[in-house]
Amino acid sequence: MNSLERVLAALQGQPSDRPPFLLNLSLYGSRLTGAPVKAHFADPAVFAEGQMAVRETFGPDLLLSPFLVSALGEAFGSRAGGPLEQAPNIRAFAADSASAALRLPLPDVDGHPRLLYLRETIRILARKYEGEVPVIGLLVSPPDLPPLIIGLEAWLDALLFRPEEARALLDRCTDFFVQLGTAMLQDGATALALTANLANRFMVPAEVVTGLSRPALERAFSQIPGPIIVHHGGCPLVPHLADFRGLPQVVGFLVDAGEDLAAARAILGPGPLLLGNLDGPGLADLSPEQVRGLCERALDAGSPDPQFILATSGADVPLETPPDCLQAITEAICLAGGGLR
Amino acid sequence: MDRNYSRDLLEAIQKADRAGANAVVDAWAMGRSFHRVIPELLAPTLETFGKLWAQGTGGVSLATGYVASKVAEDVLSRLLLESASRETPALPAKGPVLVGNVEDDFHPLGRKMVAAFLRAAGWEVHDLGVDIGPAQFVDMAEETGARVIGASAMMFTTAKNVAKLRDEIDRRGLRGRLQLAVGGAVFKLRPELVEAFGGDGTAASAAEAPALFERLWQQALTFEPAPGGMRP
Secondary structure (H helix, E strand, O other): OOHHHHHHHHHOOOOOOOOOEEOOOOOHHHHHHOOOHHHHOOOHHHHHHHHHHHHHHHOOOOEEOOOOOHHHHHHHOOEEEOOOOOOOEEEEOOOOOHHHHOOOOOOOOOOOHHHHHHHHHHHHHHHHHOOOOOEEEEEEOHHHOHHHHOOHHHHHHHHHHOHHHHHHHHHHHHHHHHHHHHHHHHHOOOEEEEEOHHHOOOOOOHHHHHHHHHHHHHHHHOOOOOOEEEEOOOOOOHHHHHHOOOOOOEEEEEOOOOOOHHHHHHHHOOOOEEEEEEEOHHHHHOOHHHHHHHHHHHHHHHOOOOOEEEEEEOOOOOOOOOHHHHHHHHHHHHHHOOOOO | OOOOHHHHHHHHHHOOOHHHHHHHHHHHHOOOOHHHHHHHHHHHHHHHHHHHHHHOOOOOOHHHHHHHHHHHHHHHHHHHHHHHHHOOOOOOOEEEEEEEEEOOOOOOHHHHHHHHHHHHOOEEEEEOOOOEOHHHHHHHHHHHOOOEEEEEOOOHHHHHHHHHHHHHHHHOOOEOOEEEEEEOHHHHHOOHHHHHOOOOEOOOOHHHHHHHHHHHHHHHHHHOOOHHHOOO
């Protein structure tokens, strides 16, 4: 089986030669190629080379477009920056309120350089791995876009105290999301993976979830011509999974490290993939033996579920993570499948 | 039957109803001196709210925490206004203390909420803003006489800069006398990082920051008592 077949088997609840796995090594590719992080997150060919190195070194079954949500904010006019050894973050927002953001032009998904960077990485990877390895386009859902444009505080202000402004901005963000998500899929992404933190009761009250965020997700996802995976985004997802059940196009959920996969399956029922739940950012502090032990436990917990994909949860795996720790994941996976493949 | 204002205020905050919360405060203030609003209504309510937040129960979310901090700001603004008109001090002064986001961290919301809860608890708070380098933190602590720094970081990558602040405090020989409180999403998710990066303590939620600062302030005093009975 190749990686695409393995992932499709999981999607259909069919057996495969070994469990499929996903590593969030968007940043880590630069360590493998030795490319400066700045170039890694600016030049599509450099980033794609990093993902190819990830694939050759560790063999994950899914590859990723850049984990670079700041690029989405930049498309609206926010400014990003940061230390040389990290992915850029938003440093100044494009507007200071939802009403001001409504006056911003919608970014051109075929013209803005930061969006073209994201899209071109997908094109390169999709060409290279067509029919062999799924390429996942990383995005954020419409409710998570405004924090990149006006900041979280101004967005909470709108969601809580000015719902009409919030709804109007959500509508604009939905239009942008649909355009970019559709373009990514047309570029060759097999699926989109995205956060929906501002649709999670960990972040906002039930009234906001049911009145604003969930309807926005429904409207947005129903217009996306491809599969979607919802990522926990740093929030506990399992206690709130019922809010995400039945959303159009959603084929999987990536839960946080330590969350109960069996409880997640009980809430969702058969159908969607469950991905998780290795703590990606925490791998840097562990020895390869500890990582191997964690993997074995995660595989034990997930293996009764035919629709389980072992995946790192949380943000990017840190640059300083020893390659041996990531190799330990590959070895544990191969062992679970009965040998190296 | 007497109205349970604290319960009503808590319910309004839990519903993220800022206007409703202020209406409860207004109703409480009818026939009472407003300068008692913090010790008698706001502080105990926020303490209960903080416990619910830390436990992840009672429908509490980040947004309701934000509303609680806004209600605290609303009450403080009104209190300051009333005190100015009467030329009496608004609150007993505790502190001073500092809060700021560490170098390269541009996520201000949690820090602002902590500042609001600290001020509502009577602390004199110097809010330094985002992207504050270690030297800037410690310079300001020496200048103001602060004994507690509250350093905020959202992500693992920026949380590592807390260790640089720890080093700067130690390099100037201020360990113990200047306590380091750390907070932010990453420390909630990975509490082991508090110690690993040299923090002296953390709180499970912004609403619990006043209790943490109180404890750290007392801890600082054991290293060097305050001159002339300085507060608290």
